[in-house]
Every structure is written in structure tokens, then in C-alpha cells.
Amino acid sequence: MRFGLLALLSLAAPVAAGDLSLSSPIDCDLNGPCYIQQYVDHDPSPKASDFTCSGLSYDGHKGTDFALPTYDMIATGVDVLASASGIVAGIRDGMEDARYSSDREAEIKGRECGNGIVLRHADGWETQYCHMRKGSVTVSEGQQINTGYILGQVGMSGRAEFPHVHLSVRHDGKVVDPFDPDGTITCGETETDTLWSEDPSYRAGGIVTIGTSAAIPEFSDIRANTVTPPDAQSNALVMYAFLFGTQKGDIIRLSLIGPDGEIVERDTLLKRNQAQSFRAAGKKLKSARWPAGLYSGEVTLLRDEQIIDSQSLSLIMP
Known part of the structure; x- marks a missing residue:
């Protein structure tokens, strides 16, 4: 089996886009609630760049x-699907689903992929599926499977800081970006030759989830979907947003309007790039209770004065 982190390999070797046709490896809508957090790194320097010359990658990502938007969806169960027909060439299962931290580095060394599967396809192609949920693998080594077959479920095993399935594609042992298989990057132009049967939409950052709370939440609670919701006697009423792929210069606009008018409206200018982040704003209670009725919240992500993403919600206070 080949499961650790592979050395950074050149993407320069041209491949024919028609050699392998891939479908999505996750049974979840990538326009929400699920999303693509990171792509293959095309920058040979210590910096990182995805296939659009944007920053949705990190150095050496293959x-x-x-x-998944929140940790609790691991327990709910989201299927990992075979992106192409092939033969199971390697399996690992039994590793815990636990968020990676530096004190676990020695524990997972050589097993950074976590629980996962390697599929071998025709003409030297391989796909690899990493960070799957403990005990969820459904296939056996040597088994022939078809596109869309359920391989297991999404988890957070190995070197994973959030729940996801990492899909690696290789041709004759070389890393291939399924969004740009020939490795020729042309910034500002739409890539037309891909390995996808249906291209997943590219989102250059966006909003993962939004919500209201009774206080400024901890990021860990947002990720775990354990934020305390507000009620009529809450000491504060807060609007929050969990975002991905934000860039320096982006503006996060948070607004919450109640039956008696505006609760909060705030623009926050971001000062650095962040793979994942959250922002929150609210107002303290100044009377016996919050007014009964409908509250409307909205979060907008703006970049270069253009709306990148927007989500809204409503809350009825009894």
C-alpha cells in the first residue's frame, strides 16, 4: 500500500484529458452545505497557488x-464515492477521527492519509481517498468496483484539521490536478480541459455557515455545530459567519434586523488571507427581553466590490 504523504511531484507532464473521467468523490452538494476547501498546489516555490492562480491551496498540496461544514456531520454520515471504476489496490481503516495538532505528529507519521483507499484504473491511473471515517470502509483489496460505488464515509482521520475527503489523482505515479490535467496554467482564463465528467463549480472562497447565538461563539463550537442559540432573555444577540478562502482586502458584511429595526450592521475589512475563519457581531440586551417577532440576518462576502457569496436566515423570537 502507498499511503503516506508523497513527495511533491511535477505537474508538467502533459496528459490527455479524456484518459480518465471522474465524478465527485463525495455524496454532498458542493454549492452548500459542502464545499472544496483546497486544490492542488501549482506553485513550485514555498508559496501556493491553485489552478486559477488564486490561494485555495497550501505549499505542496497534492x-x-x-x-463538510461541521464536525457533527461525521457522525451523521456522508458517503465517499468512487470517482471512477477500478480495482481496490490498498486499504487502511481503524485510525481515530481526531483533529490534527502538532502533538500528534509522531503518532500519525507515515499514516498522514488516515483511513483511506487507493483505486487502480486503466492506463496507469490511480485515485486515492484519504481521511475517511473510522470503521466505515466498505471494500476489500482486489475488489472491482464501479463509478459511484460507496467506499465508506467522510471523516477526519490522519493529518486532517477539518472533516473532508482528500482526493489525489496520479498518472504513472505523477500527481495530476483533475481541474488542470496538463499543468499549463493560464491565469484569468477558464480551464476547459479537465478530468471531470461534470466540473464541480469553482468557488474562490465563500461562506460555509451562518447563525445567531447568545454570545460571541468560540470557533470550535461553530465547527462542531454546538453554538448556544439565543432566546428572549439572552444577554446578547449575535450574528456570526464561518468562512473559507478569504483574502486580504475582503469585506465581511454582517447584518441583523429585528421587529423594532436594526440590531447590528457591521463591515469588517480582512487584513490577511485565511483558509478558514469566522466573524461575529452583536448587541447587548438593554431591557427585560428581546422584542417578540421576526429577526432577519444576512452575511455577505465582498471582494473588489463584487459579491462573492451571501447567505441569509430568519429567527422568530416568541
Whole structure:
């Protein structure tokens, strides 16, 4: 089996886009609630660049990360699907689903992929599926499977800081970006030759989830979907947003309007790039209770004065 982190390999070797046809490896809508957090790194320097010359990658990243919005969806169960027909060439299962931290580096050394599967396809192609949920693998080594077959479920095993399935594609042992298989990057132009049967939409950053809370939440609670919701006697009423792929210069606009008018409206200018982040704003209670009725919240992500993403919600206070 080949499961650790592979050395950074050149993407320069041209491949024919028709040699392998891929479908999504996750049974979840990538326009929400799920999303692609990171792509293959095309920058040979210590910096990182995805196939659009944007920053949705990190140095040496060799695959595509299809992410769940919150940790609780691991327990709910989201299927990992075979992106192409092939033969099971390697399996690992039994590793815990635990968020990676530096004190676990020795524990997972050589097993950074976590629980996962390697599929071998025709003409020297391989796909690899990493960070799957403990005990979820459904296939056996040597088994022939078809596109869309359920391989297991999304988890957070190995070197994973959020729940996702990492898909690596290789041709004759070389890393291939399924969004740009020939490795020729032309910034500002739409890539037309890909390995996807249906291209997953590219989102250059966006909003993962939004919500209201009774206080400024901890990021860990947002990720775990354990934020305390507000009620009529809450000491504060807060609007929050969990975002991915934000860039320096982006503006996060948070607004919450109640039955008596505006609760909060705030623009925050971001000062650095962040793979994942959250922002929150609110107002303290100044009377016996919050007014009964409908509250409307909205979060907008703006980049270069253009709307990148927007989500809204409503809350009825009894």
C-alpha cells in the first residue's frame, strides 16, 4: 500500500484529458452545505497557488479537499464515492477521527492519509481517498468496483484539521490536478480541459455557515455545530459567519434586523488571507427581553466590490 504523504511531484507532464473521467468523490452538494476547501498546489516555490492562480491551496498540496461544514456531520454520515471504476489496490481503516495538532505528529507519521483507499484504473491511473471515517470502509483489496460505488464515509482521520475527503489523482505515479490535467496554467482564463465528467463549480472562497447565538461563539463550537442559540432573555444577540478562502482586502458584511429595526450592521475589512475563519457581531440586551417577532440576518462576502457569496436566515423570537 502507498499511503503516506508523497513527495511533491511535477505537474508538467502533459496528459490527455479524456484518459480518465471522474465524478465527485463525495455524496454532498458542493454549492452548500459542502464545499472544496483546497486544490492542488501549482506553485513550485514555498508559496501556493491553485489552478486559477488564486490561494485555495497550501505549499505542496497534492490533491483536492472536499469538505463538510461541521464536525457533527461525521457522525451523521456522508458517503465517499468512487470517482471512477477500478480495482481496490490498498486499504487502511481503524485510525481515530481526531483533529490534527502538532502533538500528534509522531503518532500519525507515515499514516498522514488516515483511513483511506487507493483505486487502480486503466492506463496507469490511480485515485486515492484519504481521511475517511473510522470503521466505515466498505471494500476489500482486489475488489472491482464501479463509478459511484460507496467506499465508506467522510471523516477526519490522519493529518486532517477539518472533516473532508482528500482526493489525489496520479498518472504513472505523477500527481495530476483533475481541474488542470496538463499543468499549463493560464491565469484569468477558464480551464476547459479537465478530468471531470461534470466540473464541480469553482468557488474562490465563500461562506460555509451562518447563525445567531447568545454570545460571541468560540470557533470550535461553530465547527462542531454546538453554538448556544439565543432566546428572549439572552444577554446578547449575535450574528456570526464561518468562512473559507478569504483574502486580504475582503469585506465581511454582517447584518441583523429585528421587529423594532436594526440590531447590528457591521463591515469588517480582512487584513490577511485565511483558509478558514469566522466573524461575529452583536448587541447587548438593554431591557427585560428581546422584542417578540421576526429577526432577519444576512452575511455577505465582498471582494473588489463584487459579491462573492451571501447567505441569509430568519429567527422568530416568541
